[in-house]
Amino acid sequence: MRWSKFLRxxxxxxxxxxxxxxxxxxxxxxxxxxGAQASLHAAxxxxxxxxxxxxxxxxxxxxxxxxxxxxxxAKSAPEITPWLEVTVKSGDSLSRVFERVGLPARELxxxxxxxxxxxxxxxxxxxxxxxxxxxxxxxxxxLRFELDAIKTxxxxxxxxxxxxxAGALNAQIVRLQTQTRQLTARGTVEGSLSRSLAKAGVPAAxxxxxxxxxxxxxxLSRQMHAGDRFSIVYEAEYANGExxxxxxxxxxxxxxxxxxxxxxxxxxxxGETRYYDAEGRxxxxxxxxxxxxxxxxxxxxxxxxxxxxxxxxxPHWGVDMAAPRGTPIHAAGDGVVKFVGRRxxxxxxxxxxHFDGYSTRYGHMYQxxxxxxxxxxxxxxxxxxxxGATGEATGPHLHYEVRLNGRPHNxxxxxxxxxxxxxxxxxxxxxxxxxxxxxxxxxxxxxxxTLVASSAGARHGCTQASTVNATFALTPHNLQRSHSLADxxxxxxxxxxx
Ligand SMILES: [Zn+2]
Numbered sequence: 273m274r275w276s277k278f279l280r281x282x283x284x285x286x287x288x289x290x291x292x293x294x295x296x297x298x299x300x301x302x303x304x305x306x307g308a309q310a311s312l313h314a315a316x317x318x319x320x321x322x323x324x325x326x327x328x329x330x331x332x333x334x335x336x337x338x339x340x341x342x343x344x345x346a347k348s349a350p351e352i353t354p355w356l357e358v359t360v361k362s363g364d365s366l367s368r369v370f371e372r373v374g375l376p377a378r379e380l381x382x383x384x385x386x387x388x389x390x391x392x393x394x395x396x397x398x399x400x401x402x403x404x405x406x407x408x409x410x411x412x413x414x415l416r417f418e419l420d421a422i423k424t425x426x427x428x429x430x431x432x433x434x435x436x437x438a439g440a441l442n443a444q445i446v447r448l449q450t451q452t453r454q455l456t457a458r459g460t461v462e463g464s465l466s467r468s469l470a471k472a473g474v475p476a477a478x479x480x481x482x483x484x485x486x487x488x489x490x491x492l493s494r495q496m497h498a499g500d501r502f503s504i505v506y507e508a509e510y511a512n513g514e515x516x517x518x519x520x521x522x523x524x525x526x527x528x529x530x531x532x533x534x535x536x537x538x539x540x541x542x543g544e545t546r547y548y549d550a551e552g553r554x555x556x557x558x559x560x561x562x563x564x565x566x567x568x569x570x571x572x573x574x575x576x577x578x579x580x581x582x583x584x585x586x587p588h589w590g591v592d593m594a595a596p597r598g599t600p601i602h603a604a605g606d607g608v609v610k611f612v613g614r615r616x617x618x619x620x621x622x623x624x625x626h627f628d629g630y631s632t633r634y635g636h637m638y639q640x641x642x643x644x645x646x647x648x649x650x651x652x653x654x655x656x657x658x659x660g661a662t663g664e665a666t667g668p669h670l671h672y673e674v675r676l677n678g679r680p681h682n683x684x685x686x687x688x689x690x691x692x693x694x695x696x697x698x699x700x701x702x703x704x705x706x707x708x709x710x711x712x713x714x715x716x717x718x719x720x721x722t723l724v725a726s727s728a729g730a731r732h733g734c735t736q737a738s739t740v741n742a743t744f745a746l747t748p749h750n751l752q753r754s755h756s757l758a759d760x761x762x763x764x765x766x767x768x769x770x
Contacts, residue, residue, distance in 0.1 A: 351408045352432065360400040366393050369402060379412045382441050383427065389443040390427070392419055407432060412441065421516035422448045422509065450509040450516060456712050458503035465496040475518045478506045482524055485535050485547045488557055488688070490528065500528040503713045520545075523709040534713060536706045541695050542651070550706060552699050554691025559605040559630060560652065561683050564659060564670045566593035571669075573682035581664050589680035590633065590673035597638050597668040599659040603650040604632045604674070605689075612644055618671065619663020622656050628689060631678075635671035636662050 404415040415427040426446045431439035459472035469479045507519030525534045535547040547555040571592035579586040611623040618635035625631045638660020661668045674683040
């Protein structure tokens with residue numbers, strides 16, 4: 273139950289607790305709830321009935337007759353209904369949801385007036401869940417919407433519990449208290465790499481990152497075979513012992529074809545996060561083969577092509593990457609804009625000049641990036657325009673060309689220029705920082721304390737002990753964060769069931 277998460281996280285006080293109990297099946301809220309008692313006490317005191325100010329409210333109510341009690345209760349704040357859980361249906365909007373639960377349009381307007389914080393409520397999708405409760409006089413008292421595993425949009429109404437009556441709505445993002453943990457998984461490939469990673473407890477998102485990090489050095493899913501080894505150090509966010517999010521890969525090692533490739537996450541001098549080898553050489557080349565997220569290659573590089581529209585032999589000096597109109601196109605590398613505009617068959621085209629004689633062209637654009645002009649400096653990955661079908665094009669695609677000293681090359685197969693290494697000024701710090709990571713990846717004795725999954729699981733009574741052929745390590749870094757072995761192991765063990 274998602275509520276338990278909030279309550280355990282301590283983001284709610286006594287009120288939240290009593291409601292939680294209420295949700296658990298009690299018939300209705302006690303009419304002598306905190307708010308009613310408080311107003312009762314205040315009213316009795318004002319009427320000059322001679323009670324001591326510190327006399328308990330229970331004592332006060334016991335001294336009133338039944339009619340007086342009724343009269344005082346009528347003046348008290350409106351009650352609040354139990355929590356309702358509303359699931360968004362296909363075709364729903366927030367206004368439809370409000371209608372369904374009987375909240376009037378003015379409540380919707382008041383909510384939407386809260387601005388950007390409540391914007392996620394304008395983009396509800398089928399299956400989303402809202403939790404809300406109302407006052408008995410038909411106003412919104414509180415609303416919760418989980419934005420992700422960690423963040424929840426919380427709408428509250430001030431003064432709703434007091435006799436003064438309900439005040440204004442407030443919106444805030446409540447963030448679950450989380451801890452970042454560094455986890456290490458190691459294993460040997462048995463069958464497919466992806467299954468072996470899953471067996472070692474590596475979440476799918478982390479496996480995907482691994483493939484991405486190595487994509488210019490190795491096609492992991494194709495190249496890694498039985499007996500090849502992998503180890504990964506990655507971050508994960510935990511709240512109350514449960515994993516709520518996985519973070520980035522911090523370090524990785526693969527051994528395949530007799531080669532060992534280690535990669536480490538680091539921030540370069542431009543503040544960008546990249547992966548480097550132990551010597552500080554970049555894993556990614558400085559030019560990208562794929563400046564757009566395409567669905568298929570609609571026409572390959574072909575120096576001897578018959579043109580599909582002109583029906584004459586005309587070389588195709590680039591690669592056509594089919595993608596929906598409007599898909600962002602990214603600069604393939606750092607460079608300077610040489611041309612932005614229209615050019616015969618290319619339609620709307622951007623030309624970039626890079627380094628060491630490399631240049632790139634991006635044709636058939638639907639639109640250029642806002643304000644992009646000749647002479648601008650662009651960074652690798654920066655959006656320079658959007659996919660279209662301008663010029664001689666039969667459908668929306670990017671025509672992508674790479675030239676070296678003016679001569680075209682096949683972007684998908686040419687040897688790409690090496691990425692920029694970490695600058696010498698950062699290398700010493702980098703080298704010392706990665707030493708414990710290298711030890712964790714290689715499982716060097718005395719540097720990490722290793723638990724074998726099956727035995728440790730039984731010892732600590734974890735419900736789902738993993739029996740995979742993999743070990744999990746506590747690096748010195750983990751130990752500094754004062755997690756007990758049992759604690760970390762149970763976590764890792766539950767990972768393997770994710
Ligand atoms: Zn083309």
